[in-house]
Amino acid sequence: MTKIADNVNPNVYEKGSAREITFTERDEDITDEIDEREIFDLIRNINDPEHPLTLEELRVVEEKNVFIDNNQNLVRVYFTPTIPHCSMATLIGLSIRVQLLRSLPSRFKVTVEVSEGTHMSEHAVNKQLADKERVAAALENNNLVQIINQCVANS
Amino acid sequence: MAKLELLQTLTGHKGIVWNVSWHPNGKVFASCGEDKVIKLWSKEGESWVVKTVLVDGHQRTIREVAWSPCGNFLASASFDGTTAIWDKKSGQFECNATLEGHENEVKSVAWSPSGQLLATCGRDKSVWVWEVAGDDEYVCEAVLNAHNQDVKKIAWQPSSDVLASASYDNTVKMYKEDQLDSDWTCIGTLKSHESTVWSLAFDKTGKRLATCSDDRTVKIWHEYDSENQEGVIVSEQDSKWKCVCTLSGYHTRCIYDITWCHVTGLIATACGDDIIRVFKETEDSDPNAPSFDLICTKLDAHSQDVNCVKWNPLGNNELISCSDGGEIKTWKLIDE
Numbered sequence: 001m002t003k004i005a006d007n008v009n010p011n012v013y014e015k016g017s018a019r020e021i022t023f024t025e026r027d028e029d030i031t032d033e034i035d036e037r038e039i040f041d042l043i044r045n046i047n048d049p050e051h052p053l054t055l056e057e058l059r060v061v062e063e064k065n066v067f068i069d070n071n072q073n074l075v076r077v078y079f080t081p082t083i084p085h086c087s088m089a090t091l092i093g094l095s096i097r098v099q100l101l102r103s104l105p106s107r108f109k110v111t112v113e114v115s116e117g118t119h120m121s122e123h124a125v126n127k128q129l130a131d132k133e134r135v136a137a138a139l140e141n142n143n144l145v146q147i148i149n150q151c152v153a154n155s
Numbered sequence: 156m157a158k159l160e161l162l163q164t165l166t167g168h169k170g171i172v173w174n175v176s177w178h179p180n181g182k183v184f185a186s187c188g189e190d191k192v193i194k195l196w197s198k199e200g201e202s203w204v205v206k207t208v209l210v211d212g213h214q215r216t217i218r219e220v221a222w223s224p225c226g227n228f229l230a231s232a233s234f235d236g237t238t239a240i241w242d243k244k245s246g247q248f249e250c251n252a253t254l255e256g257h258e259n260e261v262k263s264v265a266w267s268p269s270g271q272l273l274a275t276c277g278r279d280k281s282v283w284v285w286e287v288a289g290d291d292e293y294v295c296e297a298v299l300n301a302h303n304q305d306v307k308k309i310a311w312q313p314s315s316d317v318l319a320s321a322s323y324d325n326t327v328k329m330y331k332e333d334q335l336d337s338d339w340t341c342i343g344t345l346k347s348h349e350s351t352v353w354s355l356a357f358d359k360t361g362k363r364l365a366t367c368s369d370d371r372t373v374k375i376w377h378e379y380d381s382e383n384q385e386g387v388i389v390s391e392q393d394s395k396w397k398c399v400c401t402l403s404g405y406h407t408r409c410i411y412d413i414t415w416c417h418v419t420g421l422i423a424t425a426c427g428d429d430i431i432r433v434f435k436e437t438e439d440s441d442p443n444a445p446s447f448d449l450i451c452t453k454l455d456a457h458s459q460d461v462n463c464v465k466w467n468p469l470g471n472n473e474l475i476s477c478s479d480g481g482e483i484k485t486w487k488l489i490d491e
Contacts, residue, residue: 131323
C-alpha cells in the first residue's frame, strides 16, 4: 500500500507462547468444547492491513477479549484498534469476522466489536460489522476479499 | 396457543437464501439468494417442487423477488445494482427488462397495488419509483433521497399509492405523489426504533404498519388523518403515523423480517436467533393502544438466521421461511 499508515509507529508486543495440548484433548473419546483459547488461536496471526505484524503483536486481539458460550452457540470478540481514529478498524473487524466465519461451525453466531471506548466511531463500526447484509455484499467485492485474504493468509 | 407444524424442507439453493415471495394465487412461490438464481416452486400432489430456475439475470446476490399483483411479472433486486423484470409472454420465463440507475446494491423491490408502479431501494440511500410505461418499458418517476443511510426494505400501502421505506438510519419514511405537480415527496418520518429497521408490513386496511428492527423490537404504527377523533395533531401533512405498540422482550437477536396476514391478521417474525414467532392481536385490543399476544414460538425453526417469513395470501395459515443455511421451509399454523 502506498498510503502512509494511520499509526506510523505502533507499539509492538511480544507474541504469546503456543497453546499446550492437554492430555484430554488427545483422547478421542472425550468431547472437548471449543474454548476461548482456540478462538484466539484462530485470529491471533491475522496480519494487520498496514504493518507486517500480527493482530496479537499489536494487541488488537487478546485472549481475555474473547468470549464463547457453547450452549448458546455464541462467540463474541472485542478488538482494540491501535489508535482511536484508525481508519482500518472496519477492515480489521471484517477480517476477524471472515476468519471466524470460515473456521467455526455454522451453528455459531459471531459478534465482532470494538472494545468499548477505544475508537472514535465505535458505534458506527460495530453497526456495520453486525449488519450481515452489508458484510455479505462486501464479501462479493473481489478487491476487498483479496485484501482480507492477505490479512488472514497466515492464520 | 398454536404451533407451527413443519410441512416440508426444501433444499437446492447454494448459500444464503435471502427471500421468498408468494404468487398472488398462493399456489406458486419464488425464492432467491446468494447463488444468483431464482427458483419457482409449485405443488405436485402434497409436496413443493422446483418448476423453473431463472439463471443469468444477475451478476451478484439476488436480495429480493416480488410478483406483480396480476401475477404475470416477477421483479428481482440484486446486489449488482439492477432490478430485472421477468415474464412468461414467450411461453417460458425470461428477463425482458432491466432497471438500472442505483449506484450499488439494490436491496428491495415492490409493486404498487395497481401494478402500474414499481419501487426499488438500496445501499445508495435512495428510493426509486418507476412507472410501467408499456410493454417492457419502465420510466423512472422519482428518485427519493430522504434517508441518510442504506435503505433496506420498501412496501406499498395495500390499497393506495403510498410507499413506505425502512432504513439503516433507524427510521421509516412514507412517500406519496402530490396530485398537483405530480412530484413524489416524503410525507412522514417514523422515528422510534433504536437501530436498523429491516422490514415492514402493512395490515389489510393499510392504516397500520408493523416494523421490525435490529433493536430486537417490533413496532405497530397507526395512521391518523386530519379528521381523527383521537385528537392526534396532524400538521401540514395529510396524516400522521404514530407508534401505538412496541413488542419488546420477545426476540433475542436482530429481527430480519415481518409478515402480516391480510386474512387472519396474524403477524409472524423472522429472527437472527433461528426462531419464528407468531403474534395475535388480543380480543379486547384498543386500536389506539393495541396489544398482541405471542401465540407461537418455533425454536430452531432453522439451523441458522431466519431471513424471511411470508404468509400464504390465501389466508390458509401456511407460512414459508428461508435461512442463511440455504434451506426453505413450509409450515402450517395449527391451533392447539
